[in-house]
């Protein structure tokens with residue numbers, strides 16, 4: 001399969017996103033790493049599958065490795081401190097590189113360690129989940145969670161390259177593939193009605209991981225994200241649209257102590273809540289929320305709030321969202337498929353109403 005390339009146009013910090021099969025072992029990405037020290041951060045599911053080919057590509061460098069237990073519950077300040085200690089052990093100098101091999105948890109944490117070590121060193125993203133390929137590896141949002149909220153401690157720090165070896169998706173558990181599809185749907189929902197329709201026509205191809213369909217979904221998603229990031233790197237405006245479904249979704253993840261819903265699943269539910277709230281406020285036709293629900297359900301994603309969440313507690317958690325201004329919510333709602341907007345001043349009662357339904 002040919003290699004597709006998308007560029008994130010950030011002037012002197014521009015970088016490529018390469019998408020294709022066999023890229024990890026091919027090793028061209030490793031040849032571009034200049035300094036001597038490289039710390040590879042991965043997790044205990046991914047490392048046995050892909051670390052050997054990554055380390056082989058990095059032969060000649062002085063290598064360290066940090067293998068974390070998998071899952072969102074490990075995206076913590078404690079694990080972040082471990083990453084910094086691993087860099088110290090390696091005696092990494094300012095020309096060192098951190099390589100993130102794994103999903104969004106590893107990528108967010110490794111990127112944050114790279115942002116902080118000696119006030120910022122290079123890092124390369126080697127995403128191995130669909131979600132990381134289409135979203136988390138691109139754009140330089142790095143962070144860890146607190147018990148009080150998602151991604152509350154972090155930095156904007158762009159990678160120097162993103163290498164999405166789509167062959168790695170062969171080993172991804174089906175639930176994780178579906179979670180990644182939620183973020184793919186997001187790009188159609190917020191700004192590309194034609195892509196949304198393409199997704200509706202290609203559900204089976206995507207769920208069965210047909211290489212051409214996966215490559216098209218990854219490339220289209222990355223083109224959207226790269227464009228938004230190039231225009232608004234630090235979320236002063238338009239970038240907030242990438243947060244569609246996230247104010248609700250992050251509250252659900254936090255309330256579930258990061259152990260019940262996957263990020264993509266929480267985002268799926270959150271997008272539906274945002275679509276229903278938009279309809280309730282008269283901003284969008286209710287049929288569009290129903291169409292979104294049908295697509296998410298066909299992708300095997302949850303479409304209802306799990307039991308046991310108190311709406312008032314969710315609203316409390318939502319207020320700590322990074323888009324809030326002086327404690328007041330700003331939500332990403334839509335006028336319909338392909339047309340998301342930033343909306344402030346929504347009444348608490350309207351939010352509580354959709355959370356209670």
Ligand SMILES: NC(=O)c1ccc[n+]([C@@H]2O[C@H](COP(=O)([O-])OP(=O)(O)OC[C@H]3O[C@@H](n4cnc5c(N)ncnc54)[C@H](O)[C@@H]3O)[C@@H](O)[C@H]2O)c1
Pocket residue numbers: 043044045046049070071072075102103104105106108128129130131132135136137138139140141142150151168169170171172173176179180263264
């Ligand atoms: N920085 C951003 O812009 C951004 C964007 C979206 C999501 N995120 C963050 O990303 C995280 C979610 O990322 P995720 O969905 O990739 O989850 P994840 O990193 O937890 O990976 C999912 C699971 O799949 C396993 N895995 C990964 N690749 C595999 C492979 N190829 N084969 C077999 N198993 C594999 C992992 O070990 C893990 O158990 C969340 O913390 C979310 O907040 C960040």
Ligand SMILES: O=C(O)C(=O)C[C@@H](O)[C@H](O)[C@H](O)COP(=O)(O)O
Pocket residue numbers: 135139141150151183235239240242243246322
């Ligand atoms: O890149 C962005 O900007 C996004 O909002 C992408 C989201 O999918 C992602 O989950 C991100 O980590 C959320 O950011 P946050 O600022 O709400 O923590």
Ligand SMILES: [Zn+2]
Pocket residue numbers: 135183246263267
């Ligand atoms: Zn997300």
